[in-house]
Amino acid sequence: MAALPRDAFAPDRLWRWDGYSYVPVDRASDPAGWADELYADPDAAAVTQVTDGLPSSSLSGPSVVADMLDSLRLEPGHTVWDIGTGQGWSCALAAWRAGPGLVVSTEIDEGLAVLARKRLAAAEVFVGNAMRSVPPGGPFDRIHATYAVETVPYEWIEAAKPGGRIVYPWGRLGHVALTVAADGRTASGWVQGLGQFMADRSGPVPVSGGYAQVRGTGDPESERIVERDLAPLADNWDLRFAVRVAVPDAILITGRDEDGVNAWIHDGNASWAALSARGDGSAVLHQGGPRRIGDELLTAWSQWETLDRPTPYDYGITVTPEQQWVWLREPALKFAP
Incomplete structure (x- = not known):
């Protein structure tokens, strides 16, 4: 990395998220901003291409590049x-x-x-x-x-x-x-x-509108109280990875307000769920669509706890000519298709 610095491979225009959209940051007109976008965080990717308003190419974060090449x-x-x-x-x-x-x-x-x-x-x-x-x-x-x-x-x-x-x-x-x-x-x-x-x-094109497009404007099809503090969904990456394994098509978004952490889940297609914190360590679960994807997430959460909270490093994958699957702790223990 010393011999081949990241800036030698970065285009003269990078893209920064301003909270509403991706805006250009040009090396010629804003060299300090361009450098900040490239080097501010060793874990962060630098967006190098935007297509239809969404990132379509990037320079991966230096720490991730190093980790993958080491692997x-x-x-x-x-x-x-x-x-x-x-x-x-x-x-x-x-x-x-x-x-x-x-x-x-x-x-x-x-x-x-x-x-x-x-x-x-x-x-x-x-x-x-x-x-x-x-x-x-x-x-x-x-x-x-x-x-x-x-x-x-x-x-x-x-x-x-x-x-x-x-x-x-x-x-x-x-x-x-x-x-x-x-x-x-x-x-x-x-x-x-x-x-x-x-x-x-x-691969399949993701839904460009994300949660809002999948959610639509119709009324929820179910509502119930969930006796869980949602903070681990935002802060615990071991849990988030376990959810990713158990419900691979679930897209999870979290945010905080005065009542605590809230979560929005969708499958990029037709099913959605919203977990709204109530300020007392519980949340209201609203769901819609053909699946109850919020219940799937909560089931995966409970399963992760039952399995003694495995970390991402406890999982692996096997590939054969006929199939491939995820396993937990040892290849013989198939965890998911």
Whole structure:
């Protein structure tokens, strides 16, 4: 990172959330603001592209980049497939470690690929959808993805050498390191850390209006009192990760007011729930849609407590040609499909 600083891979325009929308921050007209956006927080991503009002590409936070590359266990001489080139920073770091000519990268956005090629002398960038096609140069010792996927394409397992390592962001929260088995047919490994990532562009398009669009204007279909203080939903990332495992399509938003923490949950489709704090350690649960997604979240919360409050590092994933699943504490204990 000292040899390849993040600013050398940042575009001249970044985007900052002002509370209402993403606004441009230009290096030429506001160099201090641009630098603050890039370096203010080692855990924060810098938004580098906005499409239809929403972030569509970013430079991941330095701490997350370092954590993922450390999880990759990359050594000099390894061949690497970098997935999701973006601005090219992670790819350049991998090439610095592995050696020139040993890293190939795939980027679905042709415009980003053109820009990345100008910065990457030690790696080759291909335009394509890595969820469907594999670039030349394999099989690879290491595969490193920089956008979030819910389900690992089995082609990634086939593209890795036996004993190879695949590090990727799993869904909206956390990243996983898989080791390919000696027979090359399966892969398994542990969750390595937390982090939020851009989604796979070839996957389902998220509801742009979020909770408000899913909620609509109709009356709730059910209402009841929940005897829980909602603060852990905002503050306890072990709990949030457990909810992410148990209800993978649930999008959870929290906020505080004078009564305490409130929560809004939706599935990006038609089901929603709102938990409104009452100021006495309880909350009112309103729900609507075909599912009772608020009840699903509360069930996952109770299950997490019953399981002795596991941390993200207690979970792992196994991938076979037929299926993949999440496990808790040991691969034989399948936790979720």
